[in-house]
Amino acid sequence: MTAPLVAPHPLTRLRLAPAGGGPRSIDGVWWPRTDDLVTELPRLLRELPHTWTQIVHVTVRTATWSAFPGRMLCAGQVLHLHGNSAVHAPTTVCLLAPGAGRWDLLVVPHLTDDREGPRLMTAALTEE
Secondary structure, three states: OOOOOOOOOOOOOEEEOOOOOOOOOOOEEEOOOOOOHHHHHHHHHHHOOOOOOOOOEEEEEHHHOOOOOOEEEEOOEEEEEEEEOOOOOOOEEEEEEOOOEEEEEEEOOOOOOOOHHHHHHHHHHHOO
């Protein structure tokens, strides 16, 4: 009996702002592959720098995601999810770690064309 082939997890499309250089309105750009927050968020958190630890609160624009649970378990830790449903809410994800920091990532829509996505990610970090 042969084991079924399992596709590896696709790489997380994440670009972080360079360290230093003063305050910024965003700390990076994330381009998820789907609109499934329960699948995408753990992938994102695994790829963040080790200095971004103890994230327990995550705020997202609810219209960006197909489902929005109030909380979820990720790597043995409960994440409290908060939604922003305002019409003009920015398409971002805000990661909060009490006593450690806050990080804001611009979210590129998952259906963005493969040629346009990288350009948007680069532009978002250079327009600051």
